[in-house]
Amino acid sequence: MFSKLMQKFNLAVGIYVISALIILAFAFSNFYILQVAGNVANNVQWEGESHLVRNEVVLQIQQSASIQSEVSYWDEAVAELYSDNPDPEFVEFEMGEWFWEDNYVPHAAVIDENGEPEISLFEGEQFDARDAQTFVATQRDLVEIAKAKYFAARKVRGNGFATFGDPVYDQTPLYSADFRIVEGEVGIVVVQAIVPDFELSIPDGNPKMLLTFHSLDEELFAAISEQLGLKDFKIQPTGQAPAGATMLHVGGTADVPMSATWSVAQPSQTIWTQVLPVLLTIFGAIALGFGLIALLYGRVAHQVQKSEEKNRFLAQHDALTGLPNRLQFDNALDEIIAEGALDRCAILCMDLDKFKAVNDTYGHQAGDAVIRTVAQRIADTIGDKGMAARVGGDEFIILLRDGLDEASVMMLCDTLIDSVCEDVIFDNGRAAVGASIGVAWWPDDAMTAKTVIRSADEALYRAKTSGRGQACQAAAKPAEDAATA
Structure with a gap:
């Protein structure tokens, strides 16, 4: 509930506005009282x-x-x-x-x-x-x-x-x-x-x-x-x-x-002349006090808001790469299937090859650098064609929306593999990894989100056991076989 309110209303700005309104109300009421008293x-x-x-x-x-x-x-x-x-x-x-x-x-x-x-x-x-x-x-x-x-x-x-x-x-x-x-x-x-x-x-x-x-x-x-x-x-x-x-x-x-x-003598002029400096002094002190309070609460509110925004982001994004996480991916796929917004979509499960050797040779910091670089390459390659998410370790899952046929999807898989295979340069040196991809289609290969992801994962397993560095469809054919079929 608080997060939704924070999305609709900037709390820090709200505190500043409320403080300003209180100060203005105080000033207006006092000036009004002086005006009435003068009259x-x-x-x-x-x-x-x-x-x-x-x-x-x-x-x-x-x-x-x-x-x-x-x-x-x-x-x-x-x-x-x-x-x-x-x-x-x-x-x-x-x-x-x-x-x-x-x-x-x-x-x-x-x-x-x-x-x-x-x-x-x-x-x-x-x-x-x-x-x-x-x-x-x-x-x-x-x-x-x-x-x-x-x-x-x-x-x-x-x-x-x-x-x-x-x-x-x-x-x-x-x-x-x-x-x-x-x-x-x-x-x-x-x-x-x-x-x-x-x-x-x-x-x-x-x-x-x-x-x-x-x-x-x-x-x-x-x-x-x-x-x-x-x-x-x-x-x-x-x-x-x-x-x-x-x-x-x-x-x-x-x-x-x-x-x-x-x-006629105007006592109001005397009232304003004598009272206004005092009133302005009091008003200035109150305004300063409210200003400091508003500044303090504004900073706290801003920090709370930033923390909420960060928590909302982390709840649906991978902390290391900034890509959507499994939760956001599942929600997007469930929404497509539940609403029937698309006639057809492809699910790609990707796993990096030889990534364990990078961690063993250069350490986990180098491994993290490789994961970040690969994630950026995947996101750049996919662009607005769909969504790429990191689901753990060296595993990624990709949702390609309607508009691509099987041949186009397999060509995109080849592009992804080529992009991932390029050397990654980091502080301690460089490393090369590969990638294998499993492809499944909804609703052709499975009718539910869970089963279509399982089909893509099974296709990934076949791609890795068949020699790695390739893409396989749920139809159980490697990419090169599918191209000649």
Whole structure:
């Protein structure tokens, strides 16, 4: 069973392959674990940074709304802005200076009950209200949202209405806000109803609205980046975000959506940088260990395989000459007879003449040299016509397959005898031997392997007793008689 497996599979190569697969599996599993760990770390980092960005976005909007509510949620503002003629000094100093000088809010506009701009401020100075028409028109959606929030929150106070609670930090604030672009600048637009804080009230109907725009500059973005530990934080139109940047939608219009963008830190890079050298060292050590083990077992397996191959060869071959032995010859003949693969075949039994004298004169080493030389001559003469086997001592047996007639076989026997009779040269000198051959045919002379070999052996005996150096057939005629018959 083991021999058959060895024939089908090279064990040494198998050990190398299995070792390589184990090493590759170990490497792949570790790299896969690192990859998964890196992805998880990146996702956790992204979630953490996104949470910080969301909080910062809310904080920036609340700060802008809080700045605005200092005016919009104030009894004095209600008294002035709901009057027929607001005091210019109030507009200039209480509103203009507060928004621009103190908080760098460049745009501010008061919208009357009919939704039209009533007061327009730019960088602290009052301009014609009509200058704010475009500003008001482009933020109409936020105005309507803030107005709806006012109506939802208002309550009766005296002869009018007011709101109660904090307009910015209550669960439902009064303001509406969004990130927008105004005159090419990114910023926060905030809209709130102008309502009293403590004592006054406003009449029924639409409230007046305060609209402001707080621009956001690169200096602010840099400060936020440093504060949050982010890289390249910025709020900008989504379409202008740099390639590869992480984006978080924060508002804007359908035409110009706005996103917070930044470069997310990649913990996986740190993991790979720090862990990979260690992993490669471990991997190298394991690979070296497996390599040495594979080499050792590979050599052992190779030796076992070579030994098995040698044993298989010796089981069916003669150790001295390398020719097939009697076992292989019998198997081949049995197969021919059992399967009926040939209509006819010849069996030649050959025995060397005067071989004992070589052993007695020159020794067994010289005798072995003669046997090896004769075996090679026989194999060369037979070629692909059949099989030549050594069956012991100076005895050989030959199987000639179908395709040769009796005359051709007898001529081949003469060639064999002539070839064997040539002198054999070895270290101590030279020697000459002869050969006698007995020929039998299957199925003409016998029907079984055993009996046809016996017939050939009997013919060999007649050849030797009739003078040696000749071939006889089982028909009991020497070669020369058969030729003249």
